[in-house]
Amino acid sequence: MSRYRKGAEAEWELKRHLEANGLLVVRAAGSHGLFDLVAIGPKEVLLIQVKRGKRGERPPKDFEERARRLKGQKRVRVVWAHKGDFGWVMRDV
Numbered sequence: 001m002s003r004y005r006k007g008a009e010a011e012w013e014l015k016r017h018l019e020a021n022g023l024l025v026v027r028a029a030g031s032h033g034l035f036d037l038v039a040i041g042p043k044e045v046l047l048i049q050v051k052r053g054k055r056g057e058r059p060p061k062d063f064e065e066r067a068r069r070l071k072g073q074k075r076v077r078v079v080w081a082h083k084g085d086f087g088w089v090m091r092d093v
Helices: 003-020 061-071
Strands: 024-027 037-040 045-052 076-084 087-092
Touching: 003 024, 003 037, 003 045, 003 076, 045 061, 061 076
Parallel strands: 045 076
Antiparallel strands: 024 037, 037 045, 076 087
16 A cells, blocks of 8 residues: 555544544645644634654654744644554644
């Protein structure tokens, strides 16, 4: 299975997980932008970069720098998500 396919499957899996928890989620398919998913809840908007496996535990510095501009926006959270050994791990950037 290709890396693209594995990444897309991870995005769909997290999308289903977030929707099951009451969020409206849009997948930015084919995007080479900062975020793979945009999740909208009643109190906030999550901008999410999805990674698979242990390599995804920490975002690279350039991602943090580019995402920092958005952190000051009201009700917006920038999130780095990866699938760990015990399920999805979501960290604020």
